[in-house]
Amino acid sequence: xxxxxxxxxxxxxxNRLIVGKRVLAVTSDTPKSFPNAEADVKQFLVRAEIxxxxxxxxxxxxxxxxxxxxxIHLKMTGQLVFQGKGVHFGAGHPSDSLINPLPDKSTRVxxxxxxxxxxxxxxxxxxxxxxxxxTIEIPNLDFFKKVGPExxxxxxxWQIIKxxxxxxxxxxxxxxxxDQSVVAGVGNIYADESLWGAKIHPTTIVAKLTDKNFKxxxxxxxxxxxxxIDKGGSSNHTYVDAEGKKGSYMTFANVFRREGQPCPRCxxxxxxxxxxxxxxxxxxxxxxLT
DNA sequence: CACTTGACCTGTCCGC
DNA sequence: TGCGGACAGGTCAAGT
Numbered sequence: 001x002x003x004x005x006x007x008x009x010x011x012x013x014x015n016r017l018i019v020g021k022r023v024l025a026v027t028s029d030t031p032k033s034f035p036n037a038e039a040d041v042k043q044f045l046v047r048a049e050i051x052x053x054x055x056x057x058x059x060x061x062x063x064x065x066x067x068x069x070x071x072i073h074l075k076m077t078g079q080l081v082f083q084g085k086g087v088h089f090g091a092g093h094p095s096d097s098l099i100n101p102l103p104d105k106s107t108r109v110x111x112x113x114x115x116x117x118x119x120x121x122x123x124x125x126x127x128x129x130x131x132x133x134x135t136i137e138i139p140n141l142d143f144f145k146k147v148g149p150e151x152x153x154x155x156x157x158w159q160i161i162k163x164x165x166x167x168x169x170x171x172x173x174x175x176x177x178x179d180q181s182v183v184a185g186v187g188n189i190y191a192d193e194s195l196w197g198a199k200i201h202p203t204t205i206v207a208k209l210t211d212k213n214f215k216x217x218x219x220x221x222x223x224x225x226x227x228x229i230d231k232g233g234s235s236n237h238t239y240v241d242a243e244g245k246k247g248s249y250m251t252f253a254n255v256f257r258r259e260g261q262p263c264p265r266c267x268x269x270x271x272x273x274x275x276x277x278x279x280x281x282x283x284x285x286x287x288x289l290t
Numbered sequence: 291c292a293c294t295t296g297a298c299c300t301g302t303c304c305g306c
Numbered sequence: 307t308g309c310g311g312a313c314a315g316g317t318c319a320a321g322t
Contacts, residue, residue, distance in 0.1 A: 002315065002316090003315060003316090006315080058316075058317095073316080073317085074315095074316090075298095075315090075316050075317075076299090076314070076315060076316055076317095077299090077300080077301095077314085077315080106300090123299095124299080124300055124301070125298085125299045125300050125301085125314085126298080126299050126300075127298065127299065127316065127317080128316090143317090168292085168293085170292065170293070171292080171293060171294090175293080175294085178316085180316090180317080187315055187316070188314090188315055188316085189315060190315095234315075236314080236315065237301095237302090237314090238301095238314090238315085239315075256315095276294085277294075277295070277296095278315095279313075279314080
C-alpha cells in the first residue's frame, strides 16, 4: 500500500491524535510484527509519552519520552488506526470509513493509552513491522544510511533527481525510481503516474534519458506526490488513514489501474505490462520508448 | 559489481 | 462450487 503520500497522511493524522498521550500497555504478535524483547517493551515503551510523529521515506518514526522511538514500516498492507475520544468509528462517511470493529484478524499490535484510547497496527500480509530502539540509533540503521533524498523537500532539484537516477544508469527508469536509495518514498503507483506525467516509457534505460526528461520527471513526481497528499493518499482496499478513512487520489490517477480506459491526454487505450517485476501502466502513444 | 529474481504472507479474483 | 495460479501499494537476500 503505502507510499510516501499515504505514510505522510498517516503521520499527519497520528501527530494530531496521539502526541501527548501516555502508553499504558502493549499487546502484540511478537516476534513477527514486533520483534523486540518483552522486557525492553516494558522498560522503554510502557509509561512513555508520545512526543512527535515523523516520517522518512515510507517509514514512520514515533519519538517517545526517555530517548526511545518506535520505527514502523507498513509495507504492503499495514494500517495504523487510532480509536478514542474525538474519533468516532465510522462517523460521517460510512462508505469511506472502516466498517469492521477493531481489533480484527489482521490486528498485530495494540497500543493502549492511559486515557482509554487505542492505536491498532493491522497488517493482513504480515510484511510490516514495529521496532523499538534508542532514538540516537535510528540514523545508524542500514536503511536510513542508504536511503535517498525526500522528493518534496525544497532542495530537491531536477539536477538532484538526475544525479540520483544515474546511480542506476544501466537499468530501466521504473526500477531506478522504485529504488529507495535513489529517491525516498516512490512506489508502484507514483512511479507509473509520474512517468506518465513526464511522457517517459518505464523501460527506458536511465542512461538514455535527456535533461528534458529529468526536468519533466522531477516536476511530474513532485506534482503527483503533492496532489496525492492533498487528497489523503490512494486507497485500493487495505489503505486507510489514522482515523480509518480512505484517501481519494485513485479518483485522480491517470494510468494506475486504468488499463483498458482512454489516456486522459490523448485518448489512446492505456495498457498494463510488467516492468521491474511489477504491474506497470502506461499510455503507448504518450510514452514512446526512445 | 550491477542488475534481476525469489521469498516473505494472506486474501481475492479469474479461468477451467 | 471447487481448485490452481496469478497477483496485490515493499524490501531484502540470493542468484545470474
